[in-house]
Structure formats: structure tokens, C-alpha cells
Amino acid sequence: MNTTQQETEAATLLAASEIKGAKVTNFQNQDIGDIDELLIEPATGQVRFAVLSVGGFLGLGSTKVAVPWLAFQFGIDGSKTKYLLDATRERLEKAPRVEGKNYERLYPADVAEPIFGYWDVEWVVTP
Amino acid sequence: MNLILKTLVVSLLLVLVGGAGSVALAAKNPATHYPALVSASEIKGTHVKNPQGQDLGAIDEVLIDPDTGQVRFAILDVGGFLGVGSTRVAVPLGAFQITQEGNKSKWVLDADKEKLKNAPKVEGKNYQRLYTTTVAEPIFVYWKVTWIEPESTSAATPASTP
Numbered sequence: 001m002n003t004t005q006q007e008t009e010a011a012t013l014l015a016a017s018e019i020k021g022a023k024v025t026n027f028q029n030q031d032i033g034d035i036d037e038l039l040i041e042p043a044t045g046q047v048r049f050a051v052l053s054v055g056g057f058l059g060l061g062s063t064k065v066a067v068p069w070l071a072f073q074f075g076i077d078g079s080k081t082k083y084l085l086d087a088t089r090e091r092l093e094k095a096p097r098v099e100g101k102n103y104e105r106l107y108p109a110d111v112a113e114p115i116f117g118y119w120d121v122e123w124v125v126t127p
Numbered sequence: 128m129n130l131i132l133k134t135l136v137v138s139l140l141l142v143l144v145g146g147a148g149s150v151a152l153a154a155k156n157p158a159t160h161y162p163a164l165v166s167a168s169e170i171k172g173t174h175v176k177n178p179q180g181q182d183l184g185a186i187d188e189v190l191i192d193p194d195t196g197q198v199r200f201a202i203l204d205v206g207g208f209l210g211v212g213s214t215r216v217a218v219p220l221g222a223f224q225i226t227q228e229g230n231k232s233k234w235v236l237d238a239d240k241e242k243l244k245n246a247p248k249v250e251g252k253n254y255q256r257l258y259t260t261t262v263a264e265p266i267f268v269y270w271k272v273t274w275i276e277p278e279s280t281s282a283a284t285p286a287s288t289p
Contacts, residue, residue, distance in 0.1 A: 014191045
């Protein structure tokens with residue numbers, strides 16, 4: 001993959017149901033898992049997190065990690081959107097996990113901010 | 128003296144920033160109070176009512192601008208309410224009042240039959256056309272939601288976008 005092409009340039013709207021199940025690859029072009037869910041803040045309409053299901057890549061059972069949406073980079077692969085995440089096996093292994101569907105706990109800043117920090121995405125407090 | 132001046136400048140800046148913040152807040156939906164995250168799959172299938180309590184239909188899809196992570200539109204499937212076949216309209220997310228009801232989200236849209244009948248429709252799954260300002264902005268205007276040009280795309284997207 002041409003690394004200079006990795007800047008976000010999707011120029012389209014993505015349907016939530018299209019995103020669900022999308023494969024995510026890392027910069028080494030390894031398949032790291034797929035997007036399981038999108039978590040949206042209703043007041044601002046902002047997608048805060050994508051829940052990434054990383055099973056096989058880690059060689060563990062199914063593990064879910066919450067990744068800030070803005071940590072992903074998008075490319076175009078034919079007519080499909082390509083999802084890229086700068087994540088080695090080690091980075092995923094240490095990433096903040098999500099257990100079950102208790103997504104509410106990801107809302108407060110004291111939980112969300114460290115996750116943004118882990119993925120090097122600036123935490124912006126929305127009004 | 129210098130310090131006092133600096134303090135003055137800083138506090139003035141803070142006032143300005145605070146002012147800008149409240150403007151941004153006003154542009155959003157003031158009635159939306161839902162202090163939690165809602166999953167996309169929970170939103171899909173959620174029924175929407177108007178303030179008169181009539182069931183307008185269900186949300187069929189959520190459309191996201193990948194560059195900003197902002198939900199631009201919810202696709203509302205309004206079949207039965209209009210008494211016609213299944214009709215889908217694109218509604219800016221900011222047009223909905225989303226509140227909490229129990230442990231679920233409650234979606235209200237200020238729309239009667241007439242408003243929905245005249246609303247911009249969506250055919251098939253060609254959501255790409257809703258990305259362009261020329262298509263999106265009139266829909267925002269129709270639903271009286273302030274159109275804000277996406278920051279990253281206005282700079283990055285060449286004028287040749289279809």
C-alpha cells in the first residue's frame with residue numbers, strides 16, 4: 001500500500017450498516033479485525049467510538065476494543081471504503097477493552113479521555 | 128502593568144471563546160438531552176414520533192461523514208403514515224429531538240403528513256449523492272437545520288466533486 005495515500009479521502013457518506021462488519025487492516029496490511037458497532041453521541045451527532053472486534057489477530061478469543069472514530073484512516077479500494085488503523089498486535093493487546101454492550105460507561109470523560117489518549121486522538125469536549 | 132494587560136487580553140479571549148461556544152451550542156438542537164452514547168444498531172429500527180404523538184415511521188439508516196465522524200442524515204422510512212408505499216426521506220440528525228426514555232432513546236421529529244410528503248426523498252442506496260453540498264444543503268434548509276460546511280472536506284475536496 002502506498003503510505004502517502006493513507007490520508008482520509010473518502011468523499012462520500014457511509015451508511016452505518018455498511019460500516020458494521022467492515023474489515024480493518026493495519027499499516028502493515030494485516031487484517032486486524034472488523035467493526036462491530038458504532039457509538040454515537042446524540043446531542044452532537046458525533047461518532048465517538050467504533051467497537052473493533054479483534055479475534056484471530058491476537059490469537060485470543062474474541063476481544064472487543066473501543067477505538068475513537070478519528071483514529072481510523074480511510075481509503076478507497078475499488079468502489080469500497082478501506083479502513084486503516086495504525087495498530088500493531090502489541091498496541092491492540094494493550095488497548096482499552098469493551099466488555100458486553102454496556103456502552104454507557106464509555107460516555108463519561110474520565111473513561112473516554114484515556115481511550116482517546118491511548119489512540120493519540122485529541123479529546124475535544126463538546127458543548 | 129504588562130501582566131495586567133496580559134490578564135486582560137486572556138480574559139477577553141475567554142469571553143470571546145465562551146461566546147463562540149454558545150453560538151455553536153445554539154446551532155445544535157437545544158432539546159436534545161441524552162447524556163449517553165447510542166449504538167448505530169440501536170438507532171436502526173427506532174420509531175420516530177411527531178410532537179402530536181403520531182408514529183411517523185422508523186429509522187432505516189444512519190449516514191456518516193467519515194472525515195469528521197459526524198452523522199449527517201438519518202434515513203426515515205415513512206410508509207404507513209403517508210398512506211402510500213414505502214417512502215424514505217433523508218433528515219438531518221439535528222432535526223430530531225433525542226431524549227432519554229427509560230434506558231432507550233426517544234426520537235421526536237416536528238413533521239406532519241404534508242411536511243413529510245414534500246420532504247426530499249431518497250431512492251435506493253445511492254447515499255453518495257447526499258454528500259455533496261448542492262444536494263445536502265437544501266435538505267438541511269428544508270428541515271430548518273443550520274448547514275455547516277464540513278471543515279476537513281471543504282479544504283480537501285477538489286471542486287471537481289460530482
